[in-house]
Amino acid sequence: DQQVKQNSPSLSVQEGRISILNCDYTNSMFDYFLWYKKYPAEGPTFLISISSIKDKNEDGRFTVFLNKSAKHLSLHIVPSQPGDSAVYFCAASANPGNQFYFGTGTSLTVIP
Amino acid sequence: DGGITQSPKYLFRKEGQNVTLSCEQNLNHDAMYWYRQDPGQGLRLIYYSQIVNDFQKGDIAEGYSVSREKKESFPLTVTSAQKNPTAFYLCASRARTGFNQPQHFGDGTRLSIL
Numbered sequence: 498d499q500q501v502k503q504n505s506p507s508l509s510v511q512e513g514r515i516s517i518l519n520c521d522y523t524n525s526m527f528d529y530f531l532w533y534k535k536y537p538a539e540g541p542t543f544l545i546s547i548s549s550i551k552d553k554n555e556d557g558r559f560t561v562f563l564n565k566s567a568k569h570l571s572l573h574i575v576p577s578q579p580g581d582s583a584v585y586f587c588a589a590s591a592n593p594g595n596q597f598y599f600g601t602g603t604s605l606t607v608i609p
Numbered sequence: 610d611g612g613i614t615q616s617p618k619y620l621f622r623k624e625g626q627n628v629t630l631s632c633e634q635n636l637n638h639d640a641m642y643w644y645r646q647d648p649g650q651g652l653r654l655i656y657y658s659q660i661v662n663d664f665q666k667g668d669i670a671e672g673y674s675v676s677r678e679k680k681e682s683f684p685l686t687v688t689s690a691q692k693n694p695t696a697f698y699l700c701a702s703r704a705r706t707g708f709n710q711p712q713h714f715g716d717g718t719r720l721s722i723l
Contacts, residue, residue, distance in 0.1 A: 501651070529709045540613075540699050540714030541652075548709050586651065595640065595659060596667065597712060599651035 500524045501589050503600035511608050516574040518603050520587035523568065527589040527598075532561060532572045535584045535602070544585075545572070577607045612636065615700050615715035622687070622694065623723050630685045630718045632700035640703040641683035642712060645669060645696045652699060658683055687720060695722050 502521045510516045518532075528549035533541035547554040547561045547570070554561050560573045574581055584602045613634045622628045634641065640659050644652040654667030658677040672691025677683050683702075687694045697719050701712040 499651075506649075531711050533714075538618075538717070538719070540615075540701075540716045543711040543713060546709065546711055588652075592709060595657055595665070596654055597642075599644075599653075601649065601651045 498523075499601075500527075501587060501598045501600040503587060503603050505603050506601070507604040507606070509606045509608060510577045512579060513576045516572075516577045516581065516605055516607070518572040518574075518585050518587075518605065520570045520572075520600055521568060522570075522589050522598075524589070524591065524598075525568070526591040528592055529590045530561070530563060530570050531588045531597070532559075533586045533588065534581075535586060541586055574605075577605075579607045579609050581605060582607050613700060613702055613713060613715035615698075615718050618716065618718060620718055620720045621723050622720060625689045627686055627688050628694075628720065630687065630698055630700075630720070632683045632685065632715060634681055634683075634700075634702045634715075636702055636704070636713065637680070638702035638704050638713075639680070640705065641677065642701040642703070643667075643673070643675065643683070643685045644699045644701065646699060646717075647696050655685065655698075694720055696720060 531546040532544040535541040563570045587600045588597045590597045616631045642657040643655040656675040658664035674686045699717045700715045703712045
């Protein structure tokens with residue numbers, strides 16, 4: 498059973514606009530959430546994370562929002578750049594656990 | 610440069626053969642992980658290890674085996690018992706478990722059956 502879901506397989510955005518990628522989870526014990534970026538034939542690269550004690554975390558152009566009551570998190574990229582085109586995975590874990598659960602990914606295309 | 614090295618990048622296996630995928634890290638991380646990625650699916654955990662000489666099964670361990678004899682190395686063997694081994698395999702490490710720290714990934718090995 499998929500505990501972390503990304504319901505949008507793909508997203509296209511114009512360069513300079515905002516990209517919003519969404520992720521839902523079912524396990525209320527999850528308290529640490531991450532976003533990874535992945536290019537083809539490469540491993541995922543860690544982008545940004547958030548713990549459940551926060552509802553927002555920002556790093557440059559990337560902001561992650563967490564809505565615990567809705568079991569929903571989102572990644573905002575502003576402004577979007579062509580180099581942001583990649584597959585984005587969200588992941589979650591329940592500390593002090595050791596397993597991370599990954600969504601199926603959203604392929605973002607930023608159109609110049 | 611610190612990082613995680615997976616080798617080889619591409620691997621071909623004949624039916625009925627075992628094959629071992631290498632994963633080495635020089636980040637001094639305690640925990641290491643093996644994932645499998647199939648098209649249209651997320652990463653699924655095969656095995657993980659928190660310390661040397663200790664490892665646990667993940668969600669899809671059947672047909673796989675691992676060892677952790679050294680902190681920096683966590684090889685994965687895909688045995689002939691694995692019914693559908695063709696996939697992209699990713700190794701990851703993490704500094705310590707039980708803390709809010711991300712996993713860091715290697716660049717993966719693509720395994721194909723001849």
